[in-house]
Amino acid sequence: LPNSGNSIRRIFLLFYASRGHKVLPSASLVPDDPTVLLTIAGMLQFKPIFLGQVPRQVPRATTAQRCIRTNDVENVGRTARHHTFFEMLGNFSFGDYFKKEAIMWAWELSTTEFSLPVDKLWVSVYEDDDEAFVIWRDEVGVPVERIKRMGAEDNFWSSGVTGPCGPCSEIYYDFHPERGCSDADLGDDTRFIEFYNLVFMQYNKTEDGSLEPLKQKNIDTGLGLERMARILQKVPTNYETGLIYPIIEKASELAHVSYSVADDSTRRGVRTGRLLGIKGDGKGNPEGAFSPSIAQKVIELSTEIDPDMLEDALSSGQENGCTPCLSGKDAFLLYDTYGFPAEITIEVAEESGVKVDMDGFDVEMENQRRQSQAAHKAVELAVGTDADLAETIPDTKFIGYETLSSAATVEG
Ligand code: ATP
Ligand code: MG
Protein backbone atom coordinates (compact mmCIF):
# COMPACT_ATOMS: atom_id res chain seq x y z
CA LEU A 1 0.00 0.00 0.00
CA PRO A 2 1.43 3.40 -0.98
CA ASN A 3 1.25 5.34 2.31
CA SER A 4 1.25 2.42 4.70
CA GLY A 5 3.57 2.31 7.69
CA ASN A 6 5.52 -0.51 6.04
CA SER A 7 6.08 1.52 2.90
CA ILE A 8 7.08 4.65 4.87
CA ARG A 9 9.64 2.59 6.77
CA ARG A 10 10.97 1.04 3.56
CA ILE A 11 11.23 4.40 1.78
CA PHE A 12 13.14 5.92 4.70
CA LEU A 13 15.63 3.06 5.06
CA LEU A 14 16.19 2.80 1.29
CA PHE A 15 16.71 6.56 0.95
CA TYR A 16 19.51 6.52 3.50
CA ALA A 17 20.88 3.14 2.40
CA SER A 18 21.39 4.62 -1.06
CA ARG A 19 23.30 7.46 0.60
CA GLY A 20 25.88 5.19 2.19
CA HIS A 21 24.06 4.25 5.42
CA LYS A 22 24.14 0.71 6.74
CA VAL A 23 20.67 -0.56 7.66
CA LEU A 24 20.91 -1.94 11.20
CA PRO A 25 18.23 -3.73 13.25
CA SER A 26 16.13 -2.15 15.99
CA ALA A 27 17.92 -2.62 19.33
CA SER A 28 16.36 -4.10 22.47
CA LEU A 29 13.78 -2.00 24.31
CA VAL A 30 15.90 -2.60 27.41
CA PRO A 31 19.16 -0.75 26.78
CA ASP A 32 22.54 -1.60 28.22
CA ASP A 33 22.74 1.83 29.81
CA PRO A 34 22.47 2.85 33.46
CA THR A 35 21.15 6.36 32.71
CA VAL A 36 17.82 5.27 31.17
CA LEU A 37 15.46 2.38 31.94
CA LEU A 38 14.07 1.91 28.44
CA THR A 39 15.02 2.70 24.86
CA ILE A 40 13.56 6.17 24.33
CA ALA A 41 15.21 6.92 20.98
CA GLY A 42 17.15 5.42 18.10
CA MET A 43 20.47 6.81 19.30
CA LEU A 44 20.75 4.71 22.46
CA GLN A 45 22.42 1.71 20.83
CA PHE A 46 25.04 4.10 19.40
CA LYS A 47 25.80 6.04 22.58
CA PRO A 48 29.21 4.42 23.23
CA ILE A 49 30.21 5.30 19.64
CA PHE A 50 29.10 8.94 20.04
CA LEU A 51 31.08 9.14 23.28
CA GLY A 52 34.17 7.68 21.59
CA GLN A 53 34.18 4.70 24.00
CA VAL A 54 34.07 2.11 21.19
CA PRO A 55 35.26 2.54 17.59
CA ARG A 56 32.58 2.94 14.92
CA GLN A 57 31.95 -0.10 12.72
CA VAL A 58 30.54 2.06 9.91
CA PRO A 59 30.52 5.84 9.38
CA ARG A 60 26.74 6.01 8.72
CA ALA A 61 23.78 3.94 9.84
CA THR A 62 20.00 3.95 9.53
CA THR A 63 17.43 2.14 11.69
CA ALA A 64 13.76 1.70 12.46
CA GLN A 65 13.84 1.68 16.26
CA ARG A 66 10.96 0.71 18.56
CA CYS A 67 10.85 3.17 21.46
CA ILE A 68 9.11 3.45 24.80
CA ARG A 69 8.61 6.83 26.46
CA THR A 70 7.05 6.51 29.87
CA ASN A 71 7.42 10.28 30.27
CA ASP A 72 4.74 10.62 27.56
CA VAL A 73 2.23 8.41 29.41
CA GLU A 74 0.24 11.42 30.56
CA ASN A 75 -0.05 12.64 26.96
CA VAL A 76 -1.38 9.38 25.57
CA GLY A 77 -4.95 9.73 24.45
CA ARG A 78 -4.90 13.43 25.34
CA THR A 79 -2.84 14.53 22.35
CA ALA A 80 -3.29 12.96 18.95
CA ARG A 81 0.46 12.42 18.51
CA HIS A 82 2.00 10.84 21.62
CA HIS A 83 2.26 7.12 22.28
CA THR A 84 4.17 5.30 24.98
CA PHE A 85 5.30 2.75 22.35
CA PHE A 86 6.19 4.03 18.90
CA GLU A 87 8.65 3.61 16.09
CA MET A 88 11.39 6.08 15.30
CA LEU A 89 13.12 6.05 11.93
CA GLY A 90 16.63 7.44 12.16
CA ASN A 91 19.79 8.26 10.24
CA PHE A 92 23.10 8.55 12.06
CA SER A 93 26.54 9.90 11.31
CA PHE A 94 29.46 8.89 13.51
CA GLY A 95 31.95 11.69 12.97
CA ASP A 96 31.13 11.65 9.27
CA TYR A 97 28.64 14.13 7.72
CA PHE A 98 27.22 16.95 9.83
CA LYS A 99 24.59 19.72 9.74
CA LYS A 100 24.48 20.56 6.07
CA GLU A 101 24.00 17.04 4.71
CA ALA A 102 21.61 16.11 7.53
CA ILE A 103 19.41 19.10 6.76
CA MET A 104 19.54 18.77 2.97
CA TRP A 105 18.70 15.05 3.05
CA ALA A 106 15.90 15.45 5.59
CA TRP A 107 14.35 18.07 3.32
CA GLU A 108 14.82 16.03 0.16
CA LEU A 109 13.30 12.95 1.80
CA SER A 110 10.31 14.93 3.08
CA THR A 111 9.56 16.85 -0.11
CA THR A 112 10.43 14.34 -2.82
CA GLU A 113 10.12 10.80 -1.41
CA PHE A 114 7.14 11.67 0.83
CA SER A 115 5.99 14.49 -1.49
CA LEU A 116 5.10 16.89 1.33
CA PRO A 117 4.28 20.32 -0.14
CA VAL A 118 7.11 22.76 0.65
CA ASP A 119 4.70 25.52 1.69
CA LYS A 120 3.30 23.30 4.47
CA LEU A 121 6.68 22.74 6.11
CA TRP A 122 8.11 24.81 8.96
CA VAL A 123 11.39 24.34 10.78
CA SER A 124 12.75 25.18 14.19
CA VAL A 125 16.37 25.73 15.16
CA TYR A 126 18.06 26.22 18.54
CA GLU A 127 17.98 29.92 19.42
CA ASP A 128 21.65 30.66 18.85
CA ASP A 129 22.34 28.10 16.12
CA ASP A 130 22.97 30.60 13.30
CA GLU A 131 24.71 27.96 11.23
CA ALA A 132 21.55 25.79 10.99
CA PHE A 133 19.41 28.88 10.42
CA VAL A 134 21.56 29.95 7.45
CA ILE A 135 21.54 26.45 5.91
CA TRP A 136 17.71 26.34 6.03
CA ARG A 137 17.41 29.84 4.64
CA ASP A 138 20.14 29.90 1.99
CA GLU A 139 20.81 26.30 0.98
CA VAL A 140 17.28 24.89 1.31
CA GLY A 141 15.42 28.12 0.65
CA VAL A 142 12.87 28.06 3.48
CA PRO A 143 11.30 31.54 3.87
CA VAL A 144 12.53 33.16 7.12
CA GLU A 145 8.99 33.53 8.46
CA ARG A 146 8.77 29.74 8.56
CA ILE A 147 12.06 29.24 10.47
CA LYS A 148 11.55 29.58 14.22
CA ARG A 149 14.31 29.96 16.80
CA MET A 150 13.38 28.05 19.95
CA GLY A 151 14.86 27.58 23.43
CA ALA A 152 16.61 24.64 25.04
CA GLU A 153 13.42 22.87 26.12
CA ASP A 154 12.44 22.11 22.53
CA ASN A 155 15.70 22.47 20.66
CA PHE A 156 18.53 21.14 22.77
CA TRP A 157 18.34 17.36 22.84
CA SER A 158 19.85 14.90 25.30
CA SER A 159 18.92 11.31 26.09
CA GLY A 160 19.31 11.68 29.83
CA VAL A 161 20.80 13.82 32.58
CA THR A 162 24.28 12.99 31.33
CA GLY A 163 25.58 11.81 27.97
CA PRO A 164 25.82 12.93 24.35
CA CYS A 165 23.66 15.93 23.42
CA GLY A 166 23.48 18.97 21.20
CA PRO A 167 21.31 21.58 19.54
CA CYS A 168 18.60 20.24 17.27
CA SER A 169 16.41 21.31 14.40
CA GLU A 170 12.88 20.01 13.87
CA ILE A 171 10.59 19.84 10.85
CA TYR A 172 6.88 20.51 11.35
CA TYR A 173 3.89 19.91 9.11
CA ASP A 174 1.26 22.65 8.93
CA PHE A 175 -2.34 21.38 8.68
CA HIS A 176 -3.66 24.94 8.34
CA PRO A 177 -1.42 27.16 6.21
CA GLU A 178 -4.45 29.41 5.58
CA ARG A 179 -4.04 30.71 9.15
CA GLY A 180 -0.97 32.61 7.98
CA CYS A 181 2.47 33.21 9.43
CA SER A 182 2.17 36.28 11.62
CA ASP A 183 1.32 34.70 14.98
CA ALA A 184 1.92 31.03 14.25
CA ASP A 185 3.02 28.97 17.26
CA LEU A 186 4.71 25.64 16.50
CA GLY A 187 3.48 24.36 19.87
CA ASP A 188 -0.15 24.70 18.73
CA ASP A 189 -1.08 21.11 17.96
CA THR A 190 -4.41 22.00 16.41
CA ARG A 191 -2.29 23.35 13.59
CA PHE A 192 1.20 21.78 13.60
CA ILE A 193 2.82 18.42 14.14
CA GLU A 194 6.54 17.86 14.61
CA PHE A 195 7.62 14.82 12.62
CA TYR A 196 11.42 14.90 12.19
CA ASN A 197 14.12 15.93 14.60
CA LEU A 198 17.77 16.39 13.62
CA VAL A 199 20.19 16.42 16.53
CA PHE A 200 23.65 17.91 15.98
CA MET A 201 25.33 15.82 18.60
CA GLN A 202 28.56 17.51 19.53
CA TYR A 203 28.71 17.64 23.35
CA ASN A 204 28.84 15.31 26.31
CA LYS A 205 26.90 16.53 29.34
CA THR A 206 28.88 15.55 32.44
CA GLU A 207 27.68 14.89 36.01
CA ASP A 208 28.15 18.54 37.01
CA GLY A 209 26.00 19.65 34.07
CA SER A 210 28.80 21.15 32.00
CA LEU A 211 29.09 20.53 28.25
CA GLU A 212 32.34 19.13 26.96
CA PRO A 213 32.86 18.93 23.19
CA LEU A 214 32.91 15.40 21.80
CA LYS A 215 35.96 14.35 19.78
CA GLN A 216 33.78 14.05 16.68
CA LYS A 217 30.65 15.80 15.53
CA ASN A 218 27.77 13.41 15.01
CA ILE A 219 24.27 13.34 13.59
CA ASP A 220 21.36 11.63 15.34
CA THR A 221 17.85 11.94 13.94
CA GLY A 222 14.36 10.65 14.58
CA LEU A 223 11.29 10.65 12.38
CA GLY A 224 8.08 9.38 14.00
CA LEU A 225 6.61 6.61 11.84
CA GLU A 226 3.07 6.99 13.23
CA ARG A 227 3.18 10.76 12.72
CA MET A 228 4.34 10.49 9.10
CA ALA A 229 1.64 7.87 8.50
CA ARG A 230 -0.95 10.27 9.92
CA ILE A 231 0.20 13.10 7.64
CA LEU A 232 0.33 10.95 4.50
CA GLN A 233 -2.86 9.02 5.21
CA LYS A 234 -4.62 12.32 5.94
CA VAL A 235 -6.34 11.14 9.11
CA PRO A 236 -7.06 13.36 12.13
CA THR A 237 -5.02 11.42 14.71
CA ASN A 238 -2.19 8.86 14.81
CA TYR A 239 -4.77 6.36 16.10
CA GLU A 240 -6.62 6.33 12.83
CA THR A 241 -3.59 5.30 10.78
CA GLY A 242 -3.26 1.77 9.44
CA LEU A 243 -0.58 1.21 12.09
CA ILE A 244 -3.06 1.40 14.95
CA TYR A 245 -6.63 1.45 13.66
CA PRO A 246 -6.84 -2.35 13.11
CA ILE A 247 -6.14 -2.78 16.84
CA ILE A 248 -9.00 -0.43 17.66
CA GLU A 249 -11.28 -2.30 15.28
CA LYS A 250 -10.41 -5.57 17.02
CA ALA A 251 -11.18 -4.03 20.41
CA SER A 252 -14.45 -2.59 19.07
CA GLU A 253 -15.41 -6.01 17.78
CA LEU A 254 -14.70 -7.67 21.16
CA ALA A 255 -16.56 -4.93 23.03
CA HIS A 256 -19.45 -4.65 20.55
CA VAL A 257 -18.92 -0.89 20.74
CA SER A 258 -18.10 1.26 17.75
CA TYR A 259 -14.99 3.45 17.84
CA SER A 260 -16.98 6.67 17.46
CA VAL A 261 -19.02 5.73 20.56
CA ALA A 262 -15.94 4.66 22.50
CA ASP A 263 -14.38 7.99 21.54
CA ASP A 264 -11.02 8.59 23.15
CA SER A 265 -11.29 5.92 25.85
CA THR A 266 -10.24 2.85 23.82
CA ARG A 267 -6.77 4.03 23.99
CA ARG A 268 -6.14 3.20 27.60
CA GLY A 269 -6.12 -0.53 27.43
CA VAL A 270 -7.38 -3.26 29.67
CA ARG A 271 -9.22 -1.19 32.26
CA THR A 272 -11.06 0.63 29.51
CA GLY A 273 -11.77 -2.68 27.82
CA ARG A 274 -13.65 -3.80 30.93
CA LEU A 275 -15.40 -0.43 31.19
CA LEU A 276 -16.49 -0.87 27.58
CA GLY A 277 -18.03 -4.13 28.65
CA ILE A 278 -15.72 -6.74 27.14
CA LYS A 279 -16.66 -9.89 29.04
CA GLY A 280 -14.00 -12.55 29.63
CA ASP A 281 -11.92 -13.10 26.53
CA GLY A 282 -14.59 -11.59 24.31
CA LYS A 283 -14.94 -14.93 22.55
CA GLY A 284 -17.34 -16.65 24.93
CA ASN A 285 -14.95 -17.76 27.66
CA PRO A 286 -15.96 -15.81 30.78
CA GLU A 287 -12.73 -16.70 32.63
CA GLY A 288 -10.45 -15.65 29.76
CA ALA A 289 -8.50 -12.46 29.14
CA PHE A 290 -9.19 -10.42 26.01
CA SER A 291 -5.71 -8.94 25.69
CA PRO A 292 -4.26 -12.01 23.85
CA SER A 293 -6.71 -11.38 20.97
CA ILE A 294 -5.53 -7.79 20.83
CA ALA A 295 -1.91 -8.87 21.13
CA GLN A 296 -2.39 -11.24 18.18
CA LYS A 297 -3.50 -8.25 16.09
CA VAL A 298 -0.48 -6.23 17.22
CA ILE A 299 1.83 -9.10 16.26
CA GLU A 300 0.24 -9.26 12.79
CA LEU A 301 0.82 -5.54 12.37
CA SER A 302 4.45 -5.68 13.41
CA THR A 303 5.67 -8.67 11.40
CA GLU A 304 7.46 -6.53 8.84
CA ILE A 305 9.67 -4.71 11.33
CA ASP A 306 10.03 -7.64 13.68
CA PRO A 307 9.76 -10.94 11.90
CA ASP A 308 12.75 -12.49 13.58
CA MET A 309 12.52 -12.77 17.32
CA LEU A 310 10.19 -15.71 17.65
CA GLU A 311 11.16 -17.22 14.28
CA ASP A 312 14.84 -17.24 15.24
CA ALA A 313 13.97 -18.98 18.46
CA LEU A 314 11.80 -21.48 16.57
CA SER A 315 14.51 -22.39 14.09
CA SER A 316 17.27 -22.56 16.70
CA GLY A 317 15.05 -24.90 18.72
CA GLN A 318 14.93 -27.13 15.66
CA GLU A 319 18.69 -26.98 15.15
CA ASN A 320 19.24 -28.02 18.75
CA GLY A 321 17.66 -31.33 17.92
CA CYS A 322 14.32 -30.92 19.68
CA THR A 323 12.33 -30.99 16.42
CA PRO A 324 9.74 -29.65 16.27
CA CYS A 325 10.09 -27.95 19.61
CA LEU A 326 10.89 -24.55 21.10
CA SER A 327 13.17 -24.98 24.10
CA GLY A 328 11.94 -24.02 27.55
CA LYS A 329 14.94 -21.72 27.85
CA ASP A 330 13.96 -19.76 24.73
CA ALA A 331 10.30 -19.63 25.70
CA PHE A 332 11.36 -18.33 29.11
CA LEU A 333 13.67 -15.74 27.55
CA LEU A 334 10.76 -14.52 25.41
CA TYR A 335 8.60 -14.37 28.53
CA ASP A 336 11.08 -12.92 31.00
CA THR A 337 13.06 -10.50 28.83
CA TYR A 338 10.72 -9.66 25.96
CA GLY A 339 7.40 -9.92 27.77
CA PHE A 340 5.76 -12.55 25.51
CA PRO A 341 3.08 -14.29 27.59
CA ALA A 342 3.59 -18.07 27.42
CA GLU A 343 0.13 -18.53 25.83
CA ILE A 344 1.08 -16.26 22.93
CA THR A 345 4.35 -18.11 22.38
CA ILE A 346 2.47 -21.42 22.39
CA GLU A 347 -0.14 -20.10 19.97
CA VAL A 348 2.36 -18.68 17.49
CA ALA A 349 4.60 -21.74 17.74
CA GLU A 350 1.62 -24.03 17.12
CA GLU A 351 0.80 -22.13 13.94
CA SER A 352 4.21 -23.26 12.63
CA GLY A 353 3.58 -26.79 13.86
CA VAL A 354 6.09 -26.38 16.69
CA LYS A 355 5.55 -27.51 20.28
CA VAL A 356 6.87 -25.53 23.24
CA ASP A 357 8.79 -27.38 25.94
CA MET A 358 6.67 -26.14 28.85
CA ASP A 359 8.35 -28.51 31.34
CA GLY A 360 11.62 -26.79 30.47
CA PHE A 361 9.86 -23.43 30.81
CA ASP A 362 8.66 -24.38 34.32
CA VAL A 363 12.22 -25.40 35.28
CA GLU A 364 13.50 -21.97 34.16
CA MET A 365 10.72 -20.26 36.08
CA GLU A 366 11.59 -22.26 39.22
CA ASN A 367 15.31 -21.35 38.82
CA GLN A 368 14.36 -17.73 38.52
CA ARG A 369 12.25 -17.96 41.67
CA ARG A 370 15.08 -19.65 43.58
CA GLN A 371 17.59 -17.04 42.44
CA SER A 372 15.43 -14.19 43.62
CA GLN A 373 14.81 -15.98 46.93
CA ALA A 374 18.57 -16.47 47.32
CA ALA A 375 19.10 -12.78 46.61
CA HIS A 376 16.48 -11.96 49.22
CA LYS A 377 18.23 -14.26 51.73
CA ALA A 378 21.59 -12.62 51.01
CA VAL A 379 20.07 -9.24 51.78
CA GLU A 380 18.57 -10.61 55.01
CA LEU A 381 21.93 -12.03 56.05
CA ALA A 382 23.53 -8.67 55.49
CA VAL A 383 20.94 -6.43 57.14
CA GLY A 384 18.66 -8.82 59.04
CA THR A 385 14.99 -9.64 58.53
CA ASP A 386 12.26 -7.05 59.01
CA ALA A 387 11.50 -8.66 62.39
CA ASP A 388 15.18 -8.39 63.46
CA LEU A 389 15.20 -4.81 62.35
CA ALA A 390 12.04 -4.02 64.29
CA GLU A 391 13.69 -5.30 67.50
CA THR A 392 16.56 -2.86 67.16
CA ILE A 393 14.25 0.15 66.81
CA PRO A 394 13.24 1.70 70.15
CA ASP A 395 9.53 2.16 70.95
CA THR A 396 8.01 5.24 69.38
CA LYS A 397 6.37 7.65 71.77
CA PHE A 398 3.36 9.65 70.64
CA ILE A 399 3.91 13.26 71.68
CA GLY A 400 1.13 14.79 69.59
CA TYR A 401 -0.96 15.75 72.63
CA GLU A 402 1.88 17.84 74.09
CA THR A 403 3.33 19.40 70.94
CA LEU A 404 0.95 20.06 68.09
CA SER A 405 3.56 21.20 65.59
CA SER A 406 5.54 17.95 65.80
CA ALA A 407 2.30 15.98 65.48
CA ALA A 408 1.72 17.86 62.25
CA THR A 409 5.23 16.92 61.18
CA VAL A 410 4.61 13.25 61.92
CA GLU A 411 1.51 13.28 59.75
CA GLY A 412 3.55 14.93 57.05
P1 ATP B 1 7.01 16.30 20.86
O1 ATP B 1 7.59 17.69 20.96
O2 ATP B 1 5.88 16.17 19.91
O3 ATP B 1 6.71 15.72 22.23
P2 ATP B 1 9.70 15.38 20.84
O4 ATP B 1 10.40 16.65 20.42
O5 ATP B 1 9.65 15.06 22.29
O6 ATP B 1 8.18 15.38 20.24
P3 ATP B 1 11.90 13.87 19.77
O7 ATP B 1 12.56 13.56 21.06
O8 ATP B 1 12.47 14.95 18.95
O9 ATP B 1 10.32 14.13 20.05
O10 ATP B 1 11.76 12.50 18.93
C1 ATP B 1 11.96 12.43 17.50
C2 ATP B 1 10.66 12.14 16.78
O11 ATP B 1 10.00 10.99 17.33
C3 ATP B 1 9.64 13.25 16.90
O12 ATP B 1 9.88 14.26 15.96
C4 ATP B 1 8.34 12.50 16.63
O13 ATP B 1 8.12 12.34 15.25
C5 ATP B 1 8.58 11.15 17.25
N1 ATP B 1 8.02 11.04 18.62
C6 ATP B 1 8.53 11.57 19.77
N2 ATP B 1 7.78 11.26 20.84
C7 ATP B 1 6.76 10.49 20.38
C8 ATP B 1 5.66 9.82 21.00
N3 ATP B 1 5.48 9.87 22.31
N4 ATP B 1 4.82 9.12 20.20
C9 ATP B 1 4.99 9.06 18.86
N5 ATP B 1 6.02 9.66 18.21
C10 ATP B 1 6.91 10.36 18.95
MG1 MG C 1 8.13 15.01 23.62
Ligand code: MG
Ligand atom coordinates in the same frame (compact mmCIF):
# COMPACT_ATOMS: atom_id res chain seq x y z
MG1 MG D 1 9.45 18.60 20.23
Ligand code: MG
Ligand atom coordinates in the same frame (compact mmCIF):
# COMPACT_ATOMS: atom_id res chain seq x y z
MG1 MG E 1 11.86 16.90 18.87
